[in-house]
Amino acid sequence: MNALEARGIHKRYGGLAALADVDLTVKNGQFVAVIGPNGAGKSTLLNVLTGLAMPDEGQVLLAGQAITRMATNKRIRAGLGRTFQHGRVFARLSVLENVMTGAAIRGRLSESDLRDFSMEIIEQMGLADVAHEAIMSLSYGRRRMVELSRALACRPHVLLLDEPAAGLNSGEVDQLIDRLAELRAMHGLAVVLIEHNMGMVMRLAERIFVLNFGCKIAEGTPAEIQADPAVLSAYLGEGYAHAVV
Amino acid sequence: MADFVQLIINGLAIGSVYALAAIGFVIVYSATGVVNFAAGQFVMFGTFAGVATLVNAQLPWPFAYGAALLIMALFGALFFVSVYLPLRRGSIVTIIIGTVAVSITMQNAALLSFGSWPFRLPSPVEDSAVSLGGAIISLHALAVVAVTAVMVAGLWLLFNRTSVGVGMRAVAQDVQAARLMGLKVNRLLAFSWILAAVLAGVAGLMLGPMWFADVNMGDPIALKAFAATIIGGFGSLPGAIVGGLFVGLSEVLGASYVSSAYKDLISFGIMIAFLLVRPQGVFGEKIQDRG
Structure with a gap:
C-alpha cells in the first residue's frame, strides 16, 4: 500500500494554475523529493497534502484512506507531519x-x-x-x-519537509542529511522532501518528482532525473549533467 | 499607619478584581487577537450569576458559587459558539464590534432579568474583620487577595506545566503551525473564552460584596481592566496582575490622600502617561517584536 498518494491535483489561485493535474505517490518508508524552480507549485502541493489549501480537483490518500477534505489537525493525527520553508x-x-x-x-x-x-x-x-x-x-x-x-x-508515518536546508551552512546540511537518514532507518518513515540543495536531494532521494509551472514534467530515480533533458532545460541547467558526469 | 495598612489591603483587594478581569481580557487577546469590549459585562454577569444563585435561589455558599461559575463557563462556551466562531473568518475589527454588540445585549438582558434596582451580594465572611498592625481589615478583602493569588498560581501552572496550557500558548502565537502539530485549535480557543468567562465570574462574585450589583457596573470595570492591561503591558499575564493591583491601589490611595473626585483621573492619567512614554507597558513587548 502507498503511504501517501495525490491523484490529479488541480489548484488555481484566480487565473493562475498553481497545480495542474499533479500526481504523487510515496510508498511506505520511501524517500521522495519534489524539486523544481521557485513558483513551480512545490509548497502549494505540500499545502494541499496537509490541508492548508483545498484542491479544486483531485484526491489525497493517506495509507489508502481519502483525506482530501479532512481538517489539518486530523491529518496530523492520522500520520502526517510537516515542517515549514522558513521555520x-x-x-x-x-x-x-x-x-x-x-x-x-x-x-x-x-x-x-x-x-x-x-x-x-x-x-x-x-x-x-x-x-x-x-x-x-x-x-x-x-x-x-x-x-x-x-x-x-x-x-508521523509520512514526514513532509519544506526546504529544511534553507539557511543552513554546509556543516549543518551534512548533519541534517545524516540525521534524516538515521531517523528514516529508525522509524521507517516515508519522507517527502522539497529542496533546492541538489547534493542533499541526490544523496537521500530514491525517487524524484519535478514540477514546473504547476505541472509534473518528470518522475524517476536520481540518475534518470539528472539525465532528463526536460529537467535540465527547466531547472537543473545543461551544465548540471556535465558537472555530474 | 493603621489607616495606610487598611488602605493598602483595600487597594489590593479591588486591584485583585481588576487583575482577574484584566487576565481574562489578556487570555482572550493573546489567543484570538480580539480585544473583548464585553469584558466588563462578563464580570457584571458573574456578579448577577451570584445574585441568581445566592440571593434568588438561596443555595448554600459552595453550591451557589459552583453554580454561578458553571453558568459563567457555559456562557463563555455560548459566546465562543455564537459570536466568535461565526465572525472569526471576518476581520478582527468585525469580531471586536461583535463584542461591543454583545456587551450592550448583556447589559440589557441583565436589566430585563434583574431590573435597574441594585442588589447587594453577600460574602461568606460578611462582617468579619481582623486586626492587622492596628488596622481593622475586612476578612472579605483579605479573602479576595488570597483567592486571586490562588487563581494566579493555578493559571501559572496551567500555562507552564500542562500540555493544554502550552497548546494554548502555541495557538496564541501561530494558529497554522498549531494545526500542523495536530492541536485541536478550536477546542483550545473555546477553552480560552471559557477560562476568561470563569475568571470574570470569580471577579464578579468577589466584587459583588464590595460594590452593589448594578447592571451598569460593567463599563467602569472594563475601563479599569483596560487601564491595567495598558499599564502592565498588553498581552502580558504578569502585566495584567501588576497593572490591576496598581490601578486598585492608585484608586484607593488617590481617593484617600488626594480626592475621591479625582481617583479615576489618577489611574487613567497614569495609563495615558504609559501610552505616551512606554506604550508596551511594564512587561509588554513592542508590537513590532511580536510574532
Whole structure:
C-alpha cells in the first residue's frame, strides 16, 4: 500500500494554475523529493497534502484512506507531519515546550509521560543541552532541528519537509542529511522532501518528482532525473549533467 | 499607619478584581487577537450569576458559587459558539464590534432579568474583620487577595506545566503551525473564552460584596481592566496582575490622600502617561517584536 498518494491535483489561485493535474505517490518508508524552480507549485502541493489549501480537483490518500477534505489537525493525527520553508517555531515557548506541542496529540499520555517522551525526541536530535532554553536564543540551524523534532513528536508515518536546508551552512546540511537518514532507518518513515540543495536531494532521494509551472514534467530515480533533458532545460541547467558526469 | 495598612489591603483587594478581569481580557487577546469590549459585562454577569444563585435561589455558599461559575463557563462556551466562531473568518475589527454588540445585549438582558434596582451580594465572611498592625481589615478583602493569588498560581501552572496550557500558548502565537502539530485549535480557543468567562465570574462574585450589583457596573470595570492591561503591558499575564493591583491601589490611595473626585483621573492619567512614554507597558513587548 502507498503511504501517501495525490491523484490529479488541480489548484488555481484566480487565473493562475498553481497545480495542474499533479500526481504523487510515496510508498511506505520511501524517500521522495519534489524539486523544481521557485513558483513551480512545490509548497502549494505540500499545502494541499496537509490541508492548508483545498484542491479544486483531485484526491489525497493517506495509507489508502481519502483525506482530501479532512481538517489539518486530523491529518496530523492520522500520520502526517510537516515542517515549514522558513521555520515556524513557537518563538515564546522553550525548546521542550515546542516539542510538547507535537507530542500533545498522544492524548492518552500523562503530563509527566508527555514530557519524558518529548525529552526522548530532544535527546535523539542532539538538543538535550538546550531543552529548557528559550528557542530564540538558539542558532538558526538548531531552531530548524527543533522544528524537525516537533514534527517527529507527532509520530508521523509520512514526514513532509519544506526546504529544511534553507539557511543552513554546509556543516549543518551534512548533519541534517545524516540525521534524516538515521531517523528514516529508525522509524521507517516515508519522507517527502522539497529542496533546492541538489547534493542533499541526490544523496537521500530514491525517487524524484519535478514540477514546473504547476505541472509534473518528470518522475524517476536520481540518475534518470539528472539525465532528463526536460529537467535540465527547466531547472537543473545543461551544465548540471556535465558537472555530474 | 493603621489607616495606610487598611488602605493598602483595600487597594489590593479591588486591584485583585481588576487583575482577574484584566487576565481574562489578556487570555482572550493573546489567543484570538480580539480585544473583548464585553469584558466588563462578563464580570457584571458573574456578579448577577451570584445574585441568581445566592440571593434568588438561596443555595448554600459552595453550591451557589459552583453554580454561578458553571453558568459563567457555559456562557463563555455560548459566546465562543455564537459570536466568535461565526465572525472569526471576518476581520478582527468585525469580531471586536461583535463584542461591543454583545456587551450592550448583556447589559440589557441583565436589566430585563434583574431590573435597574441594585442588589447587594453577600460574602461568606460578611462582617468579619481582623486586626492587622492596628488596622481593622475586612476578612472579605483579605479573602479576595488570597483567592486571586490562588487563581494566579493555578493559571501559572496551567500555562507552564500542562500540555493544554502550552497548546494554548502555541495557538496564541501561530494558529497554522498549531494545526500542523495536530492541536485541536478550536477546542483550545473555546477553552480560552471559557477560562476568561470563569475568571470574570470569580471577579464578579468577589466584587459583588464590595460594590452593589448594578447592571451598569460593567463599563467602569472594563475601563479599569483596560487601564491595567495598558499599564502592565498588553498581552502580558504578569502585566495584567501588576497593572490591576496598581490601578486598585492608585484608586484607593488617590481617593484617600488626594480626592475621591479625582481617583479615576489618577489611574487613567497614569495609563495615558504609559501610552505616551512606554506604550508596551511594564512587561509588554513592542508590537513590532511580536510574532
